[in-house]
Amino acid sequence: MRSRNVLTGTLLGAGSVAGTLLFRRRLARRRERVDIYFGDGSMVSLTKPDEAEPLLRRGRQILELAR
Amino acid sequence: MDAAAALERLRDISSQVRAAVIFERGGQVVGSTLADEERARRVAEEAERLLAEAERQREPTAGRGEFAQLEIALQGGSVFVVRDGDRLIAATTPPEPTVGLVFYDLKSCLRELETPVAPKKRAPAKRKPATRVKKTDAKP
Numbered sequence: 714m715r716s717r718n719v720l721t722g723t724l725l726g727a728g729s730v731a732g733t734l735l736f737r738r739r740l741a742r743r744r745e746r747v748d749i750y751f752g753d754g755s756m757v758s759l760t761k762p763d764e765a766e767p768l769l770r771r772g773r774q775i776l777e778l779a780r
Numbered sequence: 781m782d783a784a785a786a787l788e789r790l791r792d793i794s795s796q797v798r799a800a801v802i803f804e805r806g807g808q809v810v811g812s813t814l815a816d817e818e819r820a821r822r823v824a825e826e827a828e829r830l831l832a833e834a835e836r837q838r839e840p841t842a843g844r845g846e847f848a849q850l851e852i853a854l855q856g857g858s859v860f861v862v863r864d865g866d867r868l869i870a871a872t873t874p875p876e877p878t879v880g881l882v883f884y885d886l887k888s889c890l891r892e893l894e895t896p897v898a899p900k901k902r903a904p905a906k907r908k909p910a911t912r913v914k915k916t917d918a919k920p
Contacts, residue, residue, distance in 0.1 A: 746853050752845035769852060772852030778822050779872040
């Protein structure tokens with residue numbers, strides 16, 4: 714009986730951890746960001762609001778104009 | 781291939797691209813899927829400013845590579861700007877597009893602009909049906 718409870722608890726714990734990871738991954742993908750690629754193969758990803766905001770604003774403007 | 785044909789082909793091959801504007805460095809519009817020319821011009825202007833800001837983001841320690849492409853992922857959709865020499869294309873897609881595929885399609889669109897239209901192959905000349913001439917061995 715006790716071992717069954719332990720197994721159920723473990724499964725529930727593992728499930729919730731997996732769910733949280735998936736949720737966080739999905740949330741991260743949906744976050745607004747700017748990815749800039751350069752000719753030498755380097756890439757800059759801007760996710761912090763203060764550095765990305767000027768480019769995000771222009772992006773929103775372009776989306777609005779192209780609608 | 782001219783800009784209109786390249787954009788037409790882009791729309792055929794990419795279901796994700798909603799709108800696209802091809803322009804030259806400096807903001808001069810070469811072609812657009814937008815019906816309104818004024819809007820296309822403003823998109824090119826905004827993309828040009830984006831390009832300038834993106835180039836400023838290059839880390840000083842990084843190499844000397846010039847701006848190649850960018851993606852701005854927003855809640856309402858994504859904006860792409862791709863460069864090939866002095867020519868650029870700005871495009872919009874719905875949210876969460878297949879980024880690699882969109883970059884590839886946009887780059888191909890710009891490259892197609894450079895390639896001259898291949899001359900049409902000449903159809904093989906129709907051979908005249910041989911006409912048999914009856915030889916007459918008649919001796920005078």
